[in-house]
Amino acid sequence: MPNERRDNAGTSGPRQEHTPEQLLRIIFEYTAKIAHERSLDSVLLLMADMGREMILADRCTVWLIDQTRGELFTKVAHGVEHIRIPLGSGFVGHAITAGEPLLVEDAYADPRHNADNDRKTGYHTKSVITVPFVGSDGSIIGAYQAINKQTEDAQFTSADLERLVLAASYAGKSLESVMLHEEIAATQRDIIFAIGEIGENRSKETGNHVKRVAEYSYILAKGYGLSEEEAEQLKIASPMHDIGKIAIPDAVLLKPGKLSEAEYELMKEHTEIGYTLLRTSGRALLNIAATIAYQHHEKWDGTGYPRGLRGEEIHLYGRITAIADVFDALASDRVYKKAWELGRILALFQEERGRHFDPQLVDVFFQSLPTILDIRDRYND
Incomplete structure (x- = not known):
């Protein structure tokens, strides 16, 4: 699976579940940061960090839908080029198509698992949670995906699923707002460039x-x-x-x-x-x-x-x-x-x-x- 926001995860042994107070602090800290961001890349990275920290995942990815190309894509950390997969591919494709969250305890026992990225990176995906993001009009714009629980039992639970659904609810509206802002900015850039070409073509x-x-x-x-x-x-x-x-x-x-x-x-x-x-x-x-x-x-x-x-x-x-x-x-x-x-x-x-x-x-x-x-x-x- 993609290596989005790993940082130092997986290097310090099993972790303990958050207390309710710790969980609230994580939510408030990250939602405040996300609300003030206007860069899509920055929002995606903050959202990935927020999801990973809330449920103690090894990795967390934010996937978006490219309707034009019929693909899902994610921008990854540390300047690595983004990853694209077919729209219906893997757990994330299934969750987006079905419009429902998905909790998988053993990825390799599930035929929906797309193991291509594991084979490329040598990473082993175990447990997975995927939660779709829903826009203001009710349409799905993307999904959270968390991989491999970092507690001693190494398994995600229904409580983790609820927490990631909560994270998606908090951050989804900000994501939609930033995506709209970037779309408007991109349209403005295209218009400026096109008008500039008119002057040169003359x-x-x-x-x-x-x-x-x-x-x-x-x-x-x-x-x-x-x-x-x-x-x-x-x-x-x-x-x-x-x-x-x-x-x-x-x-x-x-x-x-x-x-x-x-x-x-x-x-x-x-x-x-x-x-x-x-x-x-x-x-x-x-x-x-x-x-x-x-x-x-x-x-x-x-x-x-x-x-x-x-x-x-x-x-x-x-x-x-x-x-x-x-x-x-x-x-x-x-x-x-x-x-x-x-x-x-x-x-x-x-x-x-x-x-x-x-x-x-x-x-x-x-x-x-x-x-x-x-x-x-x-x-x-």
């Missing part, structure tokens, strides 16, 4: 351009020291940097040769157009996108546009996206030019350190170059 760029700029921005943000959450927000918002191009005439946007002075002034308007389109939203991601659209053509020395901002007057998001966007523009074929060789690009970045670009971010760019080049090759047009 200028004959491929969708890979916005993917690369997003990935470069994330790497630069992390290298600069931003948190995972902030770097991820920048990655999601950066595809909107050129959305203002939707309002630039084709005669200017698609011109293969050098733009006239008047055409260049018209092209520059895409920054203010993009900002105007995005700035009125109350959503944090779109506010970030508005800032990026407005400032990604500003330059460190104050010679950029549209406002001629200088140094740290330019928002960090704009400074990061500027490097990501310029690198991709130079490293890719465009309607008006062929891609530059890498050596020429790197020489330009050294030359523009402290002029076009934030010097510290240029240093981060060079430190992150192997990862950036890997992204370029992975999303090559």
